[in-house]
Amino acid sequence: MAETPDPTSLAEFARRHDPDRFLCALFAPAGSREAIFTLIAFNHELARAREAAREPMMVLIRLQWWRDAVEEAVAGKPARRHEVAGPLSRAIGAGSLDPAALLALIEAREADETGEEAVPLLERLRGTAGGLAAATGRLLGAPDTSSEGLRQIGTAYGVAGTLRSLPALAAQGRDPLPEGEDPVRAGQALARKGLEVLESGRKLLASLPSRAVAAALPGVLARRDLQRVLRPDWQPGAPAAPRGAGDRLAVTWAGLRGRA
Template sequence: MDATPDLPGPAGLLAGFARRHDPDRFLSALFAPAEARETLFALIAFNHELARAREAAREPMMALIRLQWWREAVEEAAAGAAPRRHEVAGPLSAEIRAGRLDPAALLAMVEGREAEETGEDAVPLAERMRATAGVMAAETGRVLGAGEEAMTGLRQVGTAYGIGGTLRSLAALAAQGRDPLPPHAEPREAARALARDGLALLKAGRRGLAGLPARAVAAALPGVLARRDLARVLRPAWQPGQASGPRGAGDRLAVAWAGWRGRF
């Protein structure tokens, strides 16, 4: 499952982009029907570009300018305008104009990132993850044919994945001068409280996805990694400053097993 699918043209390029920049969601997308993967790779690439707005900017205003650029790219595509010249904006525009990606969901993802730039310290982590990773999980499910009854569960699973990923990345975030934990809290206990909240969200999400069709299971597969990431934080030896490193074989195999079974 490590190989990038042999897709022609822009699809193959986006697959490689997704694999490099978001290997978790890339692996999950491999368990989607083949005809939907190009759309999912475009969504993954778009999410990465939103996430890197902060990394590529030295101050919040510059990040907001980058996010505005993507807002306008989505709005222009929805209006049928020619795509912007960008390795992600072009394929993204094609998916929007073909009706395979929902502009409203993409704009909601932009708004979630904008909220991070304007009030990260004032907005709880779970709320920020719900507006970003949660919205993305729901849009992934919609692309794969999940019904409206699954949207709450997918948002909960996506939020839990976002919390787990953030806790997994605490050392890297600290190196960037960022601290996503609640202010004035003891870091280890604050992280453990967030992990427990994330596991509760994940449990609720799994109940809500009991009837998720097998073709849409890829939308929920990041929850497999969320469960493992959050459980690690609750281990007695875990410390916030531990570097996470790349995913191990156990994480990848857990996703693959769930994907092959078609059940989350």
């Protein structure tokens, strides 16, 4: 039988690899947190596929491995021996995670590899970061009418994350900004677009139940990050500042109020 980490280990995995979403997950009902940590860990493994294998074909093979893991869990087969595949199989079996949503996250990553140049950045982020936010809301019991708003908020968080990661992306030979344009102007134009998407998403979430607010909390960080990019002294090549007390307090205040 495959070994699976206990919830504490899974939470630590999420905290270590995705501290932003881990912090937001702490404001979800206690009984839902393990499923959210599993979803965060699953998303991390999908994102890591490109970091671990630079060649598109190898990335697709890694993503197929996760597709098989999801489909095997749906079929009731034993979980694969992996620190995330075990909890993932258990969550699918318990009905905590929607297999269709998980497969959609994989498909978004596959599209990223097979047609990256043809697919606009915002559309790709809508499928990845946006899809993750929508899936989180679903497992927290958010109504279907909230899905689009959460997807837009997740997309905005993806935009902010992309801008925070520009130096790392450049080191990998990946530049999401338009070629030939001034990087500061291009980055700030993207930030303004991200803020527009964020505001559009927030307007759609007027009736989001407080139990699902954790799914929207990344938008709090997105707003702060995107506003930093619009400052006159922003430089795309400079490493992003580490999260500070202000960021954590902003999330905490929104989480305690139940409004993002």
